[in-house]
Amino acid sequence: GNSVTQMEGPVTLSEEAFLTINCTYTATGYPSLFWYVQYPGEGLQLLLKATKADDKGSNKGFEATYRKETTSFHLEKGSVQVSDSAVYFCALSEGNAGGTSYGKLTFGQGTILTVHP
Amino acid sequence: AAGVIQSPRHLIKEKRETATLKCYPIPRHDTVYWYQQGPGQDPQFLISFYEKMQSDKGSIPDRFSAQQFSDYHSELNMSSLELGDSALYFCASSSLRGPNTEAFFGQGTRLTVV
Numbered sequence: 001g002n003s004v005t006q007m008e009g010p011v012t013l014s015e016e017a018f019l020t021i022n023c024t025y026t027a028t029g030y031p032s033l034f035w036y037v038q039y040p041g042e043g044l045q046l047l048l049k050a051t052k053a054d055d056k057g058s059n060k061g062f063e064a065t066y067r068k069e070t071t072s073f074h075l076e077k078g079s080v081q082v083s084d085s086a087v088y089f090c091a092l093s094e095g096n097a098g099g100t101s102y103g104k105l106t107f108g109q110g111t112i113l114t115v116h117p
Numbered sequence: 118a119a120g121v122i123q124s125p126r127h128l129i130k131e132k133r134e135t136a137t138l139k140c141y142p143i144p145r146h147d148t149v150y151w152y153q154q155g156p157g158q159d160p161q162f163l164i165s166f167y168e169k170m171q172s173d174k175g176s177i178p179d180r181f182s183a184q185q186f187s188d189y190h191s192e193l194n195m196s197s198l199e200l201g202d203s204a205l206y207f208c209a210s211s212s213l214r215g216p217n218t219e220a221f222f223g224q225g226t227r228l229t230v231v
Contacts, residue, residue, distance in 0.1 A: 042224060043207060046221070049219060103210070103218075103219075104165055104173055
């Protein structure tokens, strides 16, 4: 079956520090990969996605590259802000296989990020 | 822009009671997904519906049932509630049409079973 493994947290950084959250996956087919962010008391928001190997997803200064050879989709940001404090989930979907869309997701454990001023 | 609406936002029930959670997808979205997120856990897929038919099933207990109605809203019915059912329940919607078919999540319903 499919699975997603994220680096364990929590991660605590100072403002303007460089962020990396590692994510690796196991899938039987050719999944699409996502990063979702969950702010306190809120739902899950899509941060970025990549649907095929070597695609780079980017949004709000965050980026991640779909690496098929290492089955990875690590999240990076060059300079974090206090407002980036949240829980980050890496996820995969078989997506558009047999007509399904990207909504059936397998999530990683989540990584809590805290950014201090 | 309209988002996925879930109601209620919070619900407290006693053991062995029944709960009904509602989800209103983004307009013109044809697919609804339900997820359960336990405390400190990642969301787990429960069930999905496409065009009012069940399209996929995950780790949904037999005590739970769900359906999607003609207006595309969905309801998750949970019976014989147990303490372990306390969790955040998310609904997400998506569409098979158009270039972007990713899922958009609601803010969730926090169910507490006492």
